[in-house]
């Protein structure tokens with residue numbers, strides 16, 4: 001595993017992402033809230049392009065003590081959604097939002113000055 | 121078929137011979153590996169490591185060891201860049217500022233689970249005015265996203281409202297699709 005240069009940090013706005021191929025691996029690199037995250041672009045469901053779909057905040061239904069609904073609300077957690085069948089992964093961990101044992105391969109991202117490297 | 125008893129008896133009979141073999145194994149281990157580094161010269165250590173390495177990397181037919189493969193650097197290729205959506209430029213006028221404040225108050229009520237902040241009549245009036253205003257703008261070519269960003273309403277919210285609007289004017293989803301392909305709006 002070595003650090004592979006993938007671009008300049010200044011080229012990434014918050015919310016931008018880049019799909020890169022490093023050797024045999026296809027990787028999605030996200031910039032979210034100032035930090036970089038990198039995951040395998042192969043969805044754990046059926047191998048779809050996991051990192052190329054919508055990015056969307058997590059939706060939760062709030063309940064009153066008597067279990068009646070207070071409506072659907074977005075939370076602070078950001079997810080990205082596989083465009084093929086909608087598997088939703090947590091941006092910060094790569095875990096499936098409902099089943100934490102389903103987890104995309106995560107790559108370390110290192111920034112040195114303005115250079116961004118993925119360890120792969 | 122042998123009974124379980126005869127099966128148990130077999131290992132017992134074999135025991136003495138296993139015991140007898142044990143000291144021989146210990147002796148051969150002791151010969152191949154020194155118990156400690158004490159008394160070993162640097163040359164002895166080098167020979168020991170060399171012998172270990174020879175055991176790991178087998179020689180080829182000519183008696184030479186194949187050269188150690190150095191991993192080739194991986195090729196990095198940028199496949200796609202996906203940009204974050206750019207927010208719509210904000211303009212302002214007194215009525216819009218008032219509407220923004222009113223919307224913020226409604227959002228606050230909703231966040232606290234108060235669904236009845238507006239009466240059905242008030243909701244209908246607001247929806248009607250917004251529906252007409254948005255459509256007139258779109259037809260006039262002044263298109264802008266109907267909600268501020270992807271996190272303003274959930275997919276469920278959007279489907280419920282779209283369904284209700286279509287039902288209110290007695291339209292099917294099929295007709296909506298046909299109209300969209302004809303009109304391009």
Ligand code: FES
Nearest residue numbers: 043045046048082
């Ligand atoms: S392949 Fe990703 S959700 Fe099915």
